[in-house]
Amino acid sequence: MQQARPSRSNRERTEATRGALVAAARALFVEKGYAGTSTPEIAAAAGITRGALYHHFADKRDLFRAVVEQEARAVAREIEAATPPGLPARDALAAGSAAYLDAMTARGRTRLLLVEGPAVLGGAEMDGLDEANAARTLRAGLEAAMPGTALPVPALSVLLSAAFDRAALAIDAGADPEEYRRAMIAILERLLDGAPPPQAAGRSPRIVTRSP
Amino acid sequence: MQQARPSRSNRERTEATRGALVAAARALFVEKGYAGTSTPEIAAAAGITRGALYHHFADKRDLFRAVVEQEARAVAREIEAATPPGLPARDALAAGSAAYLDAMTARGRTRLLLVEGPAVLGGAEMDGLDEANAARTLRAGLEAAMPGTALPVPALSVLLSAAFDRAALAIDAGADPEEYRRAMIAILERLLDGAPPPQAAGRSPRIVTRSP
């Protein structure tokens, strides 16, 4: 136990206050969403006043961003821990995929990163955040696993990432994790394996879009 | 032109007022988001008072739901128009895919249906709305195109749907539509074509997740 007023340094005070704010805000944002959470509520839960909140963060949105950033970093750390450098491309993709879905089972993470985040911070800001963390890993893995493909790997990476996100959401909502893992693996695996198929006669026509 | 007060029936009044409200709200929600749009603003844009708004809708969220429902119905209509019954499964999937991406290029549609919708109404409500419209079509197409597969088709359908959504968002954000169409087609096509690959020796190991 500490004394009632241990005469902390400014550095310590800031760290403690910011930490308490981010933790309290995280819990409330998860429970009631961004709009449903008020700053008086957050301050009370953190044991401080709104003044302190607005001293450390420009506004409510800025505090939310801090929560989301912390969450994104945690996910990136778990993925990196599961994919040590030097792993073969396929193995890295497999391990990274599993690690991502595991990481997203942390309470409230899907809501923060996949639902409220894009709506509050906007797609662009979330993309930047994601790019610096999880998305980069996936694209690098795909590029390594699909050398010389004619397909647009960056676009593929974005689309697969969205599918991963949706799998995480479904699992979080109570769906059978194994089912979604299998489905996700099937999509990824068949994409990697699928050489441009031969033009065999009598086969169903390829899928073609009409031009825009 | 109509007279200044054409003595409309109640039915007509309601229809006109609700229509004006939904239209004005749609434009503002698209431009400034749900939270950034106030009900005084919406009422002013619709040329009525807030009293009328709260007479026709339970609250701001209820009005938003009406906007989103209208939007989802429009997308479903476009897809249905592009996939007449009797079309072979693959062709129906191809046409439906193209129609979906085309439909989602309507101004603001991605923001309403894919960003604000899930955050404001919640995933469950949006899923219900989607299920009654676009999602149903995709799953039916997949089931018809993958008869007898061991894969969980409903889960696959959900994941592919998420990838489609992300493609629509990317295109809306200015990405090259052709690139994302090609990527999306590649994922779908290879999934449909990919028979369970043979256990050929010397091949890279299949992707396997660790159990949860």
Added chain:
DNA sequence: GAATTGACATACAGTCTGAATGTATCTTCG
């Protein structure tokens, strides 16, 4: 045509956000 319902408009109470201002504690530097 009297009564009732429906479609609004207006007024109001409570809450929230962000800014402005005040105060105490820590840090720096002569």
Added chain:
DNA sequence: CGAAGATACATTCAGACTGTATGTCAATTC
């Protein structure tokens, strides 16, 4: 070491917004 300034807060305030309550007038019903 002590003054001066910076930092970390707390308190107060103004403006805005949401949803509700109440009032009014036209349309429908009987």
